Each structure stands twice: as structure tokens, then as C-alpha cells.
Amino acid sequence: MGLITIDEDRCRKDGFCARECPAAIIELPGGGWPRIKPGQEEGCMDCGHCVAVCPHDALRHERIPQVGSPALRDDLRIGEAQAAQFLRARRSIRHFAARPVEKGKILKLIETARYAPTGGNRQEVEWLVIDDGPRLREIGALTVAWLRKVVEDPRAVAAAPYLVPTIAAWDAGEDTVLRGAPALVVAMAPAEGTSGSVDVAIAQTYLDLYAPVLGLGTCWAGLLQGAMANAPETRAAVGIPEGYPHHFALMLGYPDVRFFRTPERKAPRITFT
Numbered sequence: 001m002g003l004i005t006i007d008e009d010r011c012r013k014d015g016f017c018a019r020e021c022p023a024a025i026i027e028l029p030g031g032g033w034p035r036i037k038p039g040q041e042e043g044c045m046d047c048g049h050c051v052a053v054c055p056h057d058a059l060r061h062e063r064i065p066q067v068g069s070p071a072l073r074d075d076l077r078i079g080e081a082q083a084a085q086f087l088r089a090r091r092s093i094r095h096f097a098a099r100p101v102e103k104g105k106i107l108k109l110i111e112t113a114r115y116a117p118t119g120g121n122r123q124e125v126e127w128l129v130i131d132d133g134p135r136l137r138e139i140g141a142l143t144v145a146w147l148r149k150v151v152e153d154p155r156a157v158a159a160a161p162y163l164v165p166t167i168a169a170w171d172a173g174e175d176t177v178l179r180g181a182p183a184l185v186v187a188m189a190p191a192e193g194t195s196g197s198v199d200v201a202i203a204q205t206y207l208d209l210y211a212p213v214l215g216l217g218t219c220w221a222g223l224l225q226g227a228m229a230n231a232p233e234t235r236a237a238v239g240i241p242e243g244y245p246h247h248f249a250l251m252l253g254y255p256d257v258r259f260f261r262t263p264e265r266k267a268p269r270i271t272f273t
């Protein structure tokens with residue numbers, strides 16, 4: 001059996017599958033049934049567009065099972081106003097409730113984030129979850145140790161004036177690095193491939209956007225990212241393996257803050273050329 005199978009009772013030979021295939025490996029030879037061009041199965045990137053685009057449910061793909069590819073439901077579509085408010089209302093959370101995040105919810109978040117697009121559909125993003133309080137505190141302390149070195153350079157302080165107060169507040173007992181979040185979710189990708197850093201960022205964006213739906217909040221851990229990029233001991237404490245240069249961590253927890261407005265932003269600078 002080949003990679004794709006056609007239900008000849010359902011297929012109308014409309015060619016949508018061939019037109020949609022990003023690798024151009026599907027053909028309808030002489031107006032016949034769709035098939036993968038001989039010898040070109042290896043070109044398939046398993047994107048599933050051929051399955052998704054068939055209006056007649058006539059195409060089966062060996063690696064894209066129907067059971068994991070639910071039909072789109074009209075009643076679940078969201079309107080423009082809801083989508084716009086949902087996106088604009090996403091906020092960085094810096095006050096978390098002293099309540100652990102259930103493992104089931106973290107798994108749900110990652111389950112959704114794995115549908116984020118990846119370059120060439122490689123799907124190589126992997127996840128680390130840290131929800132051990134003392135370990136999170138140690139990661140925060142290592143980040144501050146790195147920040148202390150950074151602020152020795154006046155140019156760094158000029159570029160990021162918030163760094164000195166961040167250290168002072170840490171010294172006064174405030175967790176200005178991980179904000180007291182009960183969990184840290186790290187997305188990471190191996191060096192191979194051409195889009196690891198973008199894939200990681202998009203996957204975390206999916207997780208970030210889905211979190212409020214589960215009652216959770218996030219904050220991108222940029223200070224920790226700086227420390228991981230420059231201080232191997234911080235990378236080791238987080239547990240980033242060798243060969244994974246692409247990574248970003250999100251703080252995760254139940255928000256202990258509520259917002260009532262969506263703040264204004266700078267006008268976009270747009271050039272149509």
C-alpha cells in the first residue's frame with residue numbers, strides 16, 4: 001500500500017489534493033485517480049494538507065490518521081471581534097497565586113502547542129517542565145549572578161536601565177526573574193534544521209495564547225534567556241541538553257492579577273513597496 005489511498009467511490013478527481021501539496025508530489029495521471037508521483041514518496045513532509053483539503057473525505061494518508069485529524073466544525077469558529085479582543089487581551093503575568101499547576105493542564109497546553117507550524121513541518125520542538133520551587137529559585141539566583149556581571153558594563157545599563165533595579169529588588173527578596181511562578185515551561189529545538197529558533201518561538205506563542213483559556217497565565221522569561229545564552233551554568237541548571245541551541249522559557253501559573261483594559265501600543269510602521 002502506498003502513502004496515500006484513494007476511496008474511489010468518494011473521489012471526484014477535482015485535483016484539490018494535487019494542487020495543495022506543497023512538495024508537488026501528487027498527480028492525477030491522465031485524469032485518473034490521484035497518486036504520489038512514482039518514486040517521490042520521500043518528498044512528503046506529512047503536512048496533511050491533502051487530507052485536510054479533500055471536500056469528499058476521499059484521501060487517506062498512512063501517517064496522518066483520520067482519528068487525529070478531526071473535521072472542522074462551523075459552530076467552533078470565532079468571530080472577528082472575539083479574536084481581536086482575545087489577542088489584544090493577552091498579558092504578561094508577573095503575580096502568580098501560590099498554587100501549583102496541575103500536570104494535566106501543562107500536558108493540555110503542550111498538546112495544543114504541538115500544532116504550531118514548524119519549518120518544513122519538522123516538528124522537532126521538545127519540552128522541559130520545571131515545577132520544583134527550590135530549583136526555580138536556584139535558576140533565578142544564577143540569572144541574577146549573570147546580571148551582576150552584565151551591569152558592570154555601563155553600556156549595558158544604558159541600554160537596559162531596568163537591570164539595576166531588577167537586581168536591587170531581587171536582593172530585597174522579590175523574585176524579579178521568574179516572578180514566583182510555580183512552573184517554567186521550556187521549548188527547545190536541536191541545531192539541525194533551519195528554523196529551530198522560530199519554531200520554538202511559535203510553539204511558545206501557541207502555549208502562551210492557550211494558557212488563559214485554562215485559567216493560567218504566562219510571562220516570557222527573557223532575563224533567564226540572556227543568562228542561558230551567556231552562562232553555561234544556567235543552561236545546565238535548566239537542563240538544556242548539548243546540541244539544543246534554540247530554546248525559550250515561559251513562566252507559568254495561576255494569575256494573581258486581573259486586567260480591565262487592553263493598553264494602547266505604538267502605531268505600526270508599515271511600508272508597501
Ligand SMILES: Cc1cc2nc3c(=O)[nH]c(=O)nc-3n(C[C@H](O)[C@H](O)[C@H](O)COP(=O)(O)O)c2cc1C
Pocket residue numbers: 090091092093094177219220221222223224
Ligand atoms: C522575548 C520576551 C522576553 C521577555 N522577558 C521578560 C522578562 O524576563 N521578565 C518580565 O517580567 N517580562 C518579560 N517579557 C514581557 C514583556 O515585558 C511584555 O511582553 C511587554 O512589556 C508587553 O506587555 P504584555 O505582554 O502584557 O502585553 C518578555 C517578553 C518577550 C516577548
